[in-house]
Amino acid sequence: MQWERGTLTPEFFSKGGAAAMVDDRPIQHIAEAHNMTVEEAEALVAERVESVRVYVSDSGYTVFISDTIPFVSGWPEMVHLSIKNRERSALLDWRDLQEIKNDLVGEENEAVQLFPAESRLVDEANQFHLWCLKDPEERFPFGYTQRLVLGRKTAEKCGAEQRPLKTRKKNRKPSK
Structure with missing residues:
Protein backbone atom coordinates (compact mmCIF):
# COMPACT_ATOMS: atom_id res chain seq x y z
CA MET A 1 0.00 0.00 0.00
CA GLN A 2 1.08 3.56 -0.61
CA TRP A 3 0.29 6.16 2.07
CA GLU A 4 -0.33 9.90 2.11
CA ARG A 5 -0.53 12.08 5.17
CA GLY A 6 -4.15 13.20 5.66
CA THR A 7 -5.58 16.28 7.34
CA LEU A 8 -7.39 16.28 10.67
CA THR A 9 -10.36 18.62 10.87
CA PRO A 10 -10.85 21.07 13.76
CA GLU A 11 -14.06 19.16 14.58
CA PHE A 12 -12.01 16.03 15.27
CA PHE A 13 -10.25 17.87 18.07
CA SER A 14 -13.20 19.91 19.35
CA LYS A 15 -15.50 16.89 19.62
CA GLY A 16 -12.96 14.95 21.66
CA GLY A 17 -11.98 12.39 19.03
CA ALA A 18 -8.26 12.90 19.50
CA ALA A 19 -8.43 12.88 23.30
CA ALA A 20 -10.48 9.67 23.32
CA MET A 21 -7.87 7.96 21.11
CA VAL A 22 -5.10 8.94 23.50
CA ASP A 23 -6.87 7.99 26.74
CA ASP A 24 -10.54 8.05 27.69
CA ARG A 25 -9.96 7.98 31.45
CA PRO A 26 -10.58 11.05 33.62
CA ILE A 27 -7.43 13.14 34.13
CA GLN A 28 -7.44 12.35 37.86
CA HIS A 29 -7.18 8.61 37.11
CA ILE A 30 -4.26 9.17 34.74
CA ALA A 31 -2.48 11.29 37.35
CA GLU A 32 -2.98 8.63 40.04
CA ALA A 33 -1.92 5.75 37.77
CA HIS A 34 1.34 7.50 36.91
CA ASN A 35 2.05 9.19 40.24
CA MET A 36 1.87 12.71 38.78
CA THR A 37 -0.05 15.88 39.44
CA VAL A 38 -3.29 16.64 37.63
CA GLU A 39 -1.46 19.45 35.80
CA GLU A 40 1.25 17.04 34.62
CA ALA A 41 -1.42 14.57 33.46
CA GLU A 42 -3.25 17.34 31.55
CA ALA A 43 0.03 18.33 29.87
CA LEU A 44 0.72 14.70 28.94
CA VAL A 45 -2.73 14.27 27.39
CA ALA A 46 -2.36 17.58 25.49
CA GLU A 47 1.05 16.49 24.16
CA ARG A 48 -0.32 13.15 22.98
CA VAL A 49 -3.40 14.79 21.42
CA GLU A 50 -1.06 17.03 19.40
CA SER A 51 0.69 13.91 18.09
CA VAL A 52 -2.47 12.37 16.55
CA ARG A 53 -2.04 11.98 12.80
CA VAL A 54 -3.98 10.45 9.91
CA TYR A 55 -2.85 8.53 6.84
CA VAL A 56 -4.84 7.53 3.75
CA SER A 57 -3.82 4.62 1.52
CA ASP A 58 -4.24 4.02 -2.18
CA SER A 59 -6.13 0.86 -1.16
CA GLY A 60 -8.91 2.85 0.46
CA TYR A 61 -7.95 2.73 4.14
CA THR A 62 -7.88 5.68 6.51
CA VAL A 63 -5.85 5.23 9.69
CA PHE A 64 -5.74 7.55 12.69
CA ILE A 65 -2.57 7.07 14.74
CA SER A 66 -1.94 8.19 18.29
CA ASP A 67 0.68 7.59 20.93
CA THR A 68 -1.29 6.33 23.91
CA ILE A 69 -0.71 6.85 27.61
CA PRO A 70 0.21 3.57 29.31
CA PHE A 71 -2.78 2.24 31.23
CA VAL A 72 -0.69 1.64 34.32
CA SER A 73 2.78 2.75 35.34
CA GLY A 74 5.41 0.37 33.97
CA TRP A 75 3.28 -0.81 31.02
CA PRO A 76 5.07 -0.50 27.64
CA GLU A 77 4.51 2.53 25.41
CA MET A 78 1.92 1.79 22.73
CA VAL A 79 0.60 3.24 19.48
CA HIS A 80 -3.15 3.11 18.75
CA LEU A 81 -4.29 2.58 15.15
CA SER A 82 -7.94 3.32 14.39
CA ILE A 83 -8.68 1.86 10.94
CA LYS A 84 -11.59 2.17 8.54
CA ASN A 85 -11.97 1.25 4.90
CA ARG A 86 -13.38 3.42 2.12
CA GLU A 87 -16.71 1.58 2.15
CA ARG A 88 -16.84 1.77 5.96
CA SER A 89 -17.81 -1.87 5.86
CA ALA A 90 -17.62 -4.27 8.77
CA LEU A 91 -15.22 -6.53 6.89
CA LEU A 92 -11.45 -6.17 6.89
CA ASP A 93 -8.89 -8.62 5.59
CA TRP A 94 -6.44 -9.86 8.25
CA ARG A 95 -3.58 -9.50 5.77
CA ASP A 96 -4.54 -5.87 5.16
CA LEU A 97 -4.43 -5.20 8.92
CA GLN A 98 -0.98 -6.82 9.10
CA GLU A 99 0.23 -4.72 6.16
CA ILE A 100 -1.19 -1.52 7.70
CA LYS A 101 0.59 -2.29 10.99
CA ASN A 102 3.83 -3.07 9.13
CA ASP A 103 3.63 0.07 6.99
CA LEU A 104 2.70 2.57 9.68
CA VAL A 105 4.36 1.18 12.82
CA GLY A 106 6.92 -1.42 11.76
CA GLU A 107 7.36 -5.03 10.65
CA GLU A 108 8.82 -6.13 13.98
CA ASN A 109 6.33 -4.25 16.19
CA GLU A 110 3.62 -6.46 17.66
CA ALA A 111 -0.04 -5.41 17.82
CA GLU A 118 -18.95 -5.78 27.65
CA SER A 119 -18.54 -3.10 30.33
CA ARG A 120 -15.69 -1.55 28.26
CA LEU A 121 -17.20 -2.09 24.81
CA VAL A 122 -16.94 0.79 22.32
CA ASP A 123 -18.88 0.14 19.10
CA GLU A 124 -19.66 3.44 17.37
CA ALA A 125 -18.77 2.67 13.76
CA ASN A 126 -17.24 0.07 11.45
CA GLN A 127 -13.81 1.07 12.69
CA PHE A 128 -11.13 -1.35 13.85
CA HIS A 129 -8.49 -0.76 16.50
CA LEU A 130 -5.00 -2.15 16.91
CA TRP A 131 -2.77 -1.38 19.87
CA CYS A 132 0.88 -1.74 18.88
CA LEU A 133 3.93 -1.99 21.08
CA LYS A 134 6.08 1.04 20.28
CA GLY A 151 1.72 -20.97 0.56
CA ARG A 152 -1.43 -22.22 -1.11
CA LYS A 153 0.00 -25.53 -2.36
CA THR A 154 1.46 -26.51 1.02
CA ALA A 155 -1.75 -25.54 2.81
CA GLU A 156 -3.81 -27.68 0.40
CA LYS A 157 -1.64 -30.71 1.25
CA CYS A 158 -2.69 -30.20 4.89
CA GLY A 159 -6.37 -29.89 3.97
CA ALA A 160 -6.43 -26.12 4.48
CA GLU A 161 -7.20 -23.25 2.13
CA GLN A 162 -4.84 -20.34 1.59
CA ARG A 163 -4.71 -17.44 -0.83
CA PRO A 164 -1.55 -16.72 -2.80
CA LEU A 165 0.98 -14.85 -0.71
CA LYS A 166 2.08 -11.30 -1.54
CA THR A 167 5.75 -10.48 -1.92
CA ARG A 168 7.14 -8.78 1.18
CA LYS A 169 8.14 -5.14 0.72
CA LYS A 170 11.00 -3.27 2.37
CA ASN A 171 11.14 0.33 3.62
CA ARG A 172 7.39 0.49 4.14
CA LYS A 173 7.07 3.42 6.52
CA PRO A 174 5.63 6.62 5.04
CA SER A 175 7.40 9.90 5.62
CA LYS A 176 6.14 11.69 8.73
Missing part, protein backbone atom coordinates in the same frame (compact mmCIF):
# COMPACT_ATOMS: atom_id res chain seq x y z
CA VAL A 112 -3.27 -6.74 19.28
CA GLN A 113 -6.94 -6.25 18.58
CA LEU A 114 -8.88 -6.32 21.85
CA PHE A 115 -12.27 -7.92 22.30
CA PRO A 116 -13.15 -6.16 25.57
CA ALA A 117 -15.42 -6.98 28.45
CA ASP A 135 9.36 -0.79 20.88
CA PRO A 136 10.04 -3.36 18.12
CA GLU A 137 12.09 -5.41 20.61
CA GLU A 138 9.13 -5.75 23.02
CA ARG A 139 6.91 -8.85 22.79
CA PHE A 140 3.51 -9.73 24.21
CA PRO A 141 3.75 -12.62 26.70
CA PHE A 142 1.44 -14.78 24.54
CA GLY A 143 1.11 -15.94 20.93
CA TYR A 144 3.41 -17.89 18.65
CA THR A 145 7.17 -17.57 19.08
CA GLN A 146 8.28 -18.34 15.50
CA ARG A 147 7.22 -17.40 12.00
CA LEU A 148 5.31 -20.01 9.95
CA VAL A 149 3.74 -18.91 6.67
CA LEU A 150 2.42 -21.50 4.23
Whole structure:
Protein backbone atom coordinates (compact mmCIF):
# COMPACT_ATOMS: atom_id res chain seq x y z
CA MET A 1 0.00 0.00 0.00
CA GLN A 2 1.08 3.56 -0.61
CA TRP A 3 0.29 6.16 2.07
CA GLU A 4 -0.33 9.90 2.11
CA ARG A 5 -0.53 12.08 5.17
CA GLY A 6 -4.15 13.20 5.66
CA THR A 7 -5.58 16.28 7.34
CA LEU A 8 -7.39 16.28 10.67
CA THR A 9 -10.36 18.62 10.87
CA PRO A 10 -10.85 21.07 13.76
CA GLU A 11 -14.06 19.16 14.58
CA PHE A 12 -12.01 16.03 15.27
CA PHE A 13 -10.25 17.87 18.07
CA SER A 14 -13.20 19.91 19.35
CA LYS A 15 -15.50 16.89 19.62
CA GLY A 16 -12.96 14.95 21.66
CA GLY A 17 -11.98 12.39 19.03
CA ALA A 18 -8.26 12.90 19.50
CA ALA A 19 -8.43 12.88 23.30
CA ALA A 20 -10.48 9.67 23.32
CA MET A 21 -7.87 7.96 21.11
CA VAL A 22 -5.10 8.94 23.50
CA ASP A 23 -6.87 7.99 26.74
CA ASP A 24 -10.54 8.05 27.69
CA ARG A 25 -9.96 7.98 31.45
CA PRO A 26 -10.58 11.05 33.62
CA ILE A 27 -7.43 13.14 34.13
CA GLN A 28 -7.44 12.35 37.86
CA HIS A 29 -7.18 8.61 37.11
CA ILE A 30 -4.26 9.17 34.74
CA ALA A 31 -2.48 11.29 37.35
CA GLU A 32 -2.98 8.63 40.04
CA ALA A 33 -1.92 5.75 37.77
CA HIS A 34 1.34 7.50 36.91
CA ASN A 35 2.05 9.19 40.24
CA MET A 36 1.87 12.71 38.78
CA THR A 37 -0.05 15.88 39.44
CA VAL A 38 -3.29 16.64 37.63
CA GLU A 39 -1.46 19.45 35.80
CA GLU A 40 1.25 17.04 34.62
CA ALA A 41 -1.42 14.57 33.46
CA GLU A 42 -3.25 17.34 31.55
CA ALA A 43 0.03 18.33 29.87
CA LEU A 44 0.72 14.70 28.94
CA VAL A 45 -2.73 14.27 27.39
CA ALA A 46 -2.36 17.58 25.49
CA GLU A 47 1.05 16.49 24.16
CA ARG A 48 -0.32 13.15 22.98
CA VAL A 49 -3.40 14.79 21.42
CA GLU A 50 -1.06 17.03 19.40
CA SER A 51 0.69 13.91 18.09
CA VAL A 52 -2.47 12.37 16.55
CA ARG A 53 -2.04 11.98 12.80
CA VAL A 54 -3.98 10.45 9.91
CA TYR A 55 -2.85 8.53 6.84
CA VAL A 56 -4.84 7.53 3.75
CA SER A 57 -3.82 4.62 1.52
CA ASP A 58 -4.24 4.02 -2.18
CA SER A 59 -6.13 0.86 -1.16
CA GLY A 60 -8.91 2.85 0.46
CA TYR A 61 -7.95 2.73 4.14
CA THR A 62 -7.88 5.68 6.51
CA VAL A 63 -5.85 5.23 9.69
CA PHE A 64 -5.74 7.55 12.69
CA ILE A 65 -2.57 7.07 14.74
CA SER A 66 -1.94 8.19 18.29
CA ASP A 67 0.68 7.59 20.93
CA THR A 68 -1.29 6.33 23.91
CA ILE A 69 -0.71 6.85 27.61
CA PRO A 70 0.21 3.57 29.31
CA PHE A 71 -2.78 2.24 31.23
CA VAL A 72 -0.69 1.64 34.32
CA SER A 73 2.78 2.75 35.34
CA GLY A 74 5.41 0.37 33.97
CA TRP A 75 3.28 -0.81 31.02
CA PRO A 76 5.07 -0.50 27.64
CA GLU A 77 4.51 2.53 25.41
CA MET A 78 1.92 1.79 22.73
CA VAL A 79 0.60 3.24 19.48
CA HIS A 80 -3.15 3.11 18.75
CA LEU A 81 -4.29 2.58 15.15
CA SER A 82 -7.94 3.32 14.39
CA ILE A 83 -8.68 1.86 10.94
CA LYS A 84 -11.59 2.17 8.54
CA ASN A 85 -11.97 1.25 4.90
CA ARG A 86 -13.38 3.42 2.12
CA GLU A 87 -16.71 1.58 2.15
CA ARG A 88 -16.84 1.77 5.96
CA SER A 89 -17.81 -1.87 5.86
CA ALA A 90 -17.62 -4.27 8.77
CA LEU A 91 -15.22 -6.53 6.89
CA LEU A 92 -11.45 -6.17 6.89
CA ASP A 93 -8.89 -8.62 5.59
CA TRP A 94 -6.44 -9.86 8.25
CA ARG A 95 -3.58 -9.50 5.77
CA ASP A 96 -4.54 -5.87 5.16
CA LEU A 97 -4.43 -5.20 8.92
CA GLN A 98 -0.98 -6.82 9.10
CA GLU A 99 0.23 -4.72 6.16
CA ILE A 100 -1.19 -1.52 7.70
CA LYS A 101 0.59 -2.29 10.99
CA ASN A 102 3.83 -3.07 9.13
CA ASP A 103 3.63 0.07 6.99
CA LEU A 104 2.70 2.57 9.68
CA VAL A 105 4.36 1.18 12.82
CA GLY A 106 6.92 -1.42 11.76
CA GLU A 107 7.36 -5.03 10.65
CA GLU A 108 8.82 -6.13 13.98
CA ASN A 109 6.33 -4.25 16.19
CA GLU A 110 3.62 -6.46 17.66
CA ALA A 111 -0.04 -5.41 17.82
CA VAL A 112 -3.27 -6.74 19.28
CA GLN A 113 -6.94 -6.25 18.58
CA LEU A 114 -8.88 -6.32 21.85
CA PHE A 115 -12.27 -7.92 22.30
CA PRO A 116 -13.15 -6.16 25.57
CA ALA A 117 -15.42 -6.98 28.45
CA GLU A 118 -18.95 -5.78 27.65
CA SER A 119 -18.54 -3.10 30.33
CA ARG A 120 -15.69 -1.55 28.26
CA LEU A 121 -17.20 -2.09 24.81
CA VAL A 122 -16.94 0.79 22.32
CA ASP A 123 -18.88 0.14 19.10
CA GLU A 124 -19.66 3.44 17.37
CA ALA A 125 -18.77 2.67 13.76
CA ASN A 126 -17.24 0.07 11.45
CA GLN A 127 -13.81 1.07 12.69
CA PHE A 128 -11.13 -1.35 13.85
CA HIS A 129 -8.49 -0.76 16.50
CA LEU A 130 -5.00 -2.15 16.91
CA TRP A 131 -2.77 -1.38 19.87
CA CYS A 132 0.88 -1.74 18.88
CA LEU A 133 3.93 -1.99 21.08
CA LYS A 134 6.08 1.04 20.28
CA ASP A 135 9.36 -0.79 20.88
CA PRO A 136 10.04 -3.36 18.12
CA GLU A 137 12.09 -5.41 20.61
CA GLU A 138 9.13 -5.75 23.02
CA ARG A 139 6.91 -8.85 22.79
CA PHE A 140 3.51 -9.73 24.21
CA PRO A 141 3.75 -12.62 26.70
CA PHE A 142 1.44 -14.78 24.54
CA GLY A 143 1.11 -15.94 20.93
CA TYR A 144 3.41 -17.89 18.65
CA THR A 145 7.17 -17.57 19.08
CA GLN A 146 8.28 -18.34 15.50
CA ARG A 147 7.22 -17.40 12.00
CA LEU A 148 5.31 -20.01 9.95
CA VAL A 149 3.74 -18.91 6.67
CA LEU A 150 2.42 -21.50 4.23
CA GLY A 151 1.72 -20.97 0.56
CA ARG A 152 -1.43 -22.22 -1.11
CA LYS A 153 0.00 -25.53 -2.36
CA THR A 154 1.46 -26.51 1.02
CA ALA A 155 -1.75 -25.54 2.81
CA GLU A 156 -3.81 -27.68 0.40
CA LYS A 157 -1.64 -30.71 1.25
CA CYS A 158 -2.69 -30.20 4.89
CA GLY A 159 -6.37 -29.89 3.97
CA ALA A 160 -6.43 -26.12 4.48
CA GLU A 161 -7.20 -23.25 2.13
CA GLN A 162 -4.84 -20.34 1.59
CA ARG A 163 -4.71 -17.44 -0.83
CA PRO A 164 -1.55 -16.72 -2.80
CA LEU A 165 0.98 -14.85 -0.71
CA LYS A 166 2.08 -11.30 -1.54
CA THR A 167 5.75 -10.48 -1.92
CA ARG A 168 7.14 -8.78 1.18
CA LYS A 169 8.14 -5.14 0.72
CA LYS A 170 11.00 -3.27 2.37
CA ASN A 171 11.14 0.33 3.62
CA ARG A 172 7.39 0.49 4.14
CA LYS A 173 7.07 3.42 6.52
CA PRO A 174 5.63 6.62 5.04
CA SER A 175 7.40 9.90 5.62
CA LYS A 176 6.14 11.69 8.73
